[in-house]
Amino acid sequence: MSSIIEVKNLSFAYAPHRRILEDVSFDVGAGAFLSVAGPNGAGKTTLLNLLCGLLGPQAGSIMIDTAPIQSYSARRLAQKIAVVRQEFVPVFDFTVVEVVSMARTPYLGTFGFDGKTDRDAINQALEITDTAQFARRSLRSLSGGERQRVFIARALAQNTAIMLLDEPTSFLDLKHQVGIYDLLKAAQLEKGKTIVAITHDINLAAQYCDQILLLTGRKPPMQGRENGAQNHPGYLIGKAKDIFSPEQIEKVFGVRVFAGKVGKENFFIPLGRFAKDSGQASIS
Amino acid sequence: MAQVLTARSLAIRVLLCLAVLAVVMCVCALVGSQKISLKKVFAGPGRSPGENIDYEILVGIRLPRVVLAALVGAALACSGVVLQAILRNPLADPYILGISSGAGLGVIIAVISGLTWSFCGGSPLSVFAFAGAIATVWLVWFVGHFTGKAQVTSLLLAGVVINAFFSAVIMFLTSIARSDQVYSTIFWLMGNITEKNLSVLGVSAGCILAGTIGLFGVSQRLNILSLGEQEAKGLGVDTAKTQIVAFALAAFITAIAVSLSGLVGFVGLVVPHGVRLVAGPDHRQLLPISAIIGGAFLVAADTLARMIVAPAQLPVGVITAIAGGPFFLVLLARYSRKISWLK
Incomplete structure (x- = not known):
């Protein structure tokens, strides 16, 4: 599988002594599903903003489809x-189809009217x-939940090889999260999209994603469990089962978890000090 | 299947609105304190001035005035649409970024200086109002960009502060001016449609039309910009360039409108909202239709202004505020109910 996103030695800081990302390198294969996890402030959204070109890398490089992102x-x-x-909710009262049709902007001429190809892409999405x-x-x-589906429809109508998502399931109930x-x-399996999604839900990430990038902020992670995970100061990348362990989660997120198994994947329930079963919050 | 706006459906709607504007302009040109007969008008101009008064009133006085009102209304409504989109603020109007106080300051300086020359057919009041408006907008843009990264907020703040400062200067100058100077300044500040010569009208019409077409060119990008800058960048919009083009063109046509008619209030706020309630927020449609309806609205308001206390005339700004407010409330009530019923 060829890489569609290649990140090499990427560093970024908002202030000179506050590095958010330091020397991060990873590849995402074309058609892969990568989840970016990590505690608040570890740089997940910063990474997403770098990957979509909203921020420029201060050191290192990002290649999109073999060309530097700046090109x-x-x-x-x-x-x-x-x-x-x-x-988010827009200031003006746009209809669903108006929002989805905005996805075609990168393909439109000056006066911006949709042609047949555009309308087909919108209807399909x-x-x-x-x-x-x-x-x-x-x-x-x-x-x-419905609104989030509309924004995903917009991303699909944009007809791109890569989709980046920032916590697509925050604020949603269980049914909508799974939906x-x-x-x-x-979209990944049928349309061959490459997906990079930031998530706080490590259980869903483990069930759905090919790879996990765990950004750990200032706490260096422990070694990956098996050979599959690559260990670096500040982040860890590999398959979910190699990356998530109760010890790792406790170290990175600072919370004790109860661990179990669904099929091949682990699942974790965080248990705080006053949780009913916090006494048994341990490795199962 | 879901419907998206096509060039054809937009063209039909724009033509319909243009027809409404044409009807409003014709009716308003024909009514007034002096009754005129169409039969006489069609007889053409007399051989000597004063021979066919009806023709002279219609062609020489009322038509230019109706055209002027349409131009000013179109420019203000169009500019209101654009500023609401760029600032992502439904309360924005063409004057929010200091144009009004800048133009007002220009006018009071012209009045106090007692200038009597004219420039390209424009009175010193018009020229100073235009210069004041443009200079203030430039200052607001400069200060807004100088102070911070969150451009929309700093632009708004810069506009409010500069507006307040210039208003204070206007009050100071008003307090030391003679009473006749104060009167002409206040009359101007209320907004007035008065007869202008044809060359001024022609140049202004060209500028406003060009500005409106230019803004229509960025209207799709305004849709996306109204979602926020991050969203717009993600959809490939050059946000800085779009903002500068839209802001400069909107300021330009507003400055022209202000130099023609003083500060006619309410059109730039109410018309975009009214059109948005009926036709939706898609700027490709909102912009041209608001311009046309804004023109028709001001033509009608100006006709009322010259008829209510005829043969005297009210400033048109009084009518736009008095008529515009309730009209807008009716629209709001009617369409809010419709929307909630749909839910």
Whole structure:
């Protein structure tokens, strides 16, 4: 599998003595699903902003489809990468289809009218995400889960090889969390999309993703459990089962967890000091 | 299947609105304190001035005035749409970034100096208002970009502060001016449509039309910019360039409108909202339709302004505020109900 995203020795700091990312290197294969996990402030969103060209790398390089990210114009980059940010409500009362059709902007001429190809892409994205039923409703009138599906529809209509998502399931109930991950997995398997998603839900990440990038902030991680995981100061990359262990999670996130197994993957329930079964919060 | 805006459906809607504007302009040109007969008008101009008064009133006085009102209304509504999108603030209007106080300051300086010359057919008041407006907008843009990275917020703050400062200077100058100077300044500040000569009208029409077409060219990008800068960048929009182009063109047409008619309030706020409630927020449609409806609205308001206390005339700004407010509330109530019913 050839790499579509190559990150080499990437560093970034908002202030001289506050490095957020230091010497990070990883590849994402074309058609892979990578989850970026880590505690708050570890640099997950900064990494996403670097990968979509919103921030420029201060050291190191990011290659998108073998070309440096800086060599892309904003328009060409938007034809390669679609970004779904944390859920928001626009100031003006756009309908669902209006929001989804904005995805075609990188392909439109000056006066910006959609042609047949654009309309097909929009309709297809609405159908895949099951949002066609409320296409003409106001985005504001939808629930959080429905809105998130609309933003994923927009990313699909953008027709890019890569999709970047910033916590796509935050604020959603269980059913919608799983629904969003099913949608992303389908986009990966059926459309060959490369997906990079920031997540706080390590259990869903373990179930759905090919690889995990665990950013650990200032706490250096422990070694990966088996040979599969590559260990670096500040981050860890590999398969979920190699990266997530109760000890690792306790070290990186600072919380004790109860661990179990679903099939081949581990799952973890965090248990705080006052949780009913916190006494047994241990490695099972 | 879901509907997206096509060039054809937009063209049909724009033509319909243009037809409405044409009807409003014709009706408003025909009514007034002096009744005129169409039959006489079609007889053409007399051989000597004063022979066919009806023709002279219609062609020489009312038509230019109706065209002027349409131009000013279109420019203000269009500029309101653009500023609401760039600032992502539904309360923005064409004057929010200091244009009003800058132009007002220019005017009071012109009045106090007692200048009597004219420049390209424009009175000193118009020229100073235009210069004041443009200089202030430049200052606001400069200060806004100088002070911070969150450009929208710092632009708004710079606009508010400079507006307040210039208003204070205007008050100071008003307090030391003679009473006749104060009167002409206040009359100007209220907003007035008065007859202008044809060359001024022609140049202004060209500029406003060019500005509006230029803004229509960035209207799709305004849709995306109204979602926020990060979103816009993610969709390949050069946000800085779009903001500068949109802001400069909106400021330019507002400055022209202000130099023609003083500070006509409410059009730039109410018309974009009214059109948005009926036609939706897609700027490719919102922008041209707001311009046309803004023109029609101001033509109608100006006709009322010259008829209510005829033969005297009210400043049109009084009518736009009095009529615009309730009209907007009706729209709001009607369409909010419709939307909640749809839910």
